[in-house]
Amino acid sequence: MQFFKSIVFLCAFSVSVSANQKNEYDVSSFQDAANKAVEKAKENGWLKDIDKPTIQEKDIALAKSIADQAVVISSETMKRALPQQQNKIDLLEGTDGAIFVSFSMPRRALIDAFQVAKEHNLTILFRGLEKGATHISSTMKLIQKLSAISKVEPNVGINPLRFKEFNVTGVPTIVIRNGNKHLIAQGTLNAQYAKEQFDQKQGDFKFEPLGQLFNIDEPDIIEQMKAVAGKIDWAEKQRLAKERFWKKYKTYPLPTSDESKQWLIDTTVRVTQDIKNGRGEILARAGDITNPLKQYPMHLTIFVIDPYVKSQVDWVKEELKSISGQFQIHLTHMDKDKGWDDLSKFRNEFGAPVFILPKQVIEKFKVEATPSKIETQSNGYLLVRQFDWSEK
Structure with missing residues (x-):
């Protein structure tokens, strides 16, 4: 044995x-x-x-x-x-x-x-x-x-x-x-x-x-x-973790736009398998071609800006005064040395949650430069607008 x-x-x-x-x-x-x-x-x-x-x-x-x-x-x-x-x-x-x-x-x-x-x-x-x-x-x-x-x-x-x-x-x-x-x-x-x-x-x-x-x-x-746990300086470990986070975090800086243009994103999809709600009711069957924004209308606005361009920050703050529906603010990047402090500063400045721009948003909505604005439309499309900022 x-x-x-x-x-x-x-x-x-x-x-x-x-x-x-x-x-x-x-x-x-x-x-x-x-x-x-x-x-x-x-x-x-x-x-x-x-x-x-x-x-x-x-x-x-x-x-x-x-x-x-x-x-x-x-x-x-x-x-x-x-x-x-x-x-x-x-x-x-x-x-x-x-x-x-x-x-x-x-x-x-x-x-x-x-x-x-x-x-x-x-x-x-x-x-x-x-x-x-x-x-x-x-x-x-x-x-x-x-x-x-x-x-x-x-x-x-x-x-x-x-x-x-x-x-x-x-x-x-x-x-x-x-x-x-x-x-x-x-x-x-x-x-x-x-x-x-x-x-x-x-x-x-x-x-x-x-x-x-x-x-x-x-x-x-x-x-x-x-005994081992008692010897660990947790505050120091957290401080070091904070310092390392932004150096490792992948961000996607974008250039400042030098032209104004816009395009539409079609959100129509083909369902690959049945989609059910919590009660087991079928919302869409496999093979169906559907547009979720038409079926379940919502008003969502996404702002994509360079947080270190003050005029873009001011622009978003002004836009928020008249916005309706849900919104998100995506920042292209953070200063690697002051990431946490800057993120806290921008959250306070906007008075709203902010996000670090993910690669998926760039790819799905074809975002090329800042500032950009993405809005849902009543016809089921997403309207993406890029603004000329060369004179700002």
Whole structure:
């Protein structure tokens, strides 16, 4: 049997990784991952209007929730986890309980624990990565060796919250569980005895230590996560993300128009598949040729301007005084060094939302220069007008 081919680290999602592949869950590299996450969040606008991000109680709760998904470190456990990987994984589900262990235990005792767990349908649980480890791969190798020597592959995982739930402070400890009832047997690997006592006892029961207990060497993986997160300067990461955003953001500056011209865009389309509303009613059938602006009339005006040409900004402000219906203001670009400040300034100046001109608008409406104005027409067409700005 080839043991431990894969691992799964379950956060908001589940990922399986071959034991021969690089594992991405390096505790020491959480900070780098966080940096990238903050930068990506800024690019997507998720950090908009957040001035002083700090770690809140809800963040700690999230970390606990993530850890409670557990780290699954045996392929046998993975087989059980994958069908339900979109949900919260309970490593004790479908088992009779768990054996709580630590690498502080003698190797012989760990081997016995693996064999007992497999025989009695129990999950092996560690509190975290082995002492001094910063990468799960080293823990994986130790587990793989134990499994190979014991010639069994029980369910194995890391879940510090279970240690807290059953107040496990020394190992080995067996927990037999069925529904809301549980029995805790410390200092023993005699699962048969624990199960017999479980059947005889009424309600929850905890034995005094039945044998030698060993300290738990592995640090709580949740505490490791919190410690690393606590060292991250989120305000600085946000500042850097802000600085980088506009340098990476693709914009499409257009020349200033030197002629006035206009053209029409036909919005007629052929429907490729049935279009239904929320009630299931068919609005258009596949093969139909329809003009959505005729069928569902609306009045929309789109202004496309260079925000750094003051006369174009003034022109839009004057146009807005008499406009009717919906409107949008598209800015061709932002100063790469002052992007956020300038965007805020233009929003305040127009007193309305503004957008950075997307490539799709340029291509669909054949926009060539600024300023331009795009308006829906009652006949189902879009009228695009480009204004001569050479004398402005």
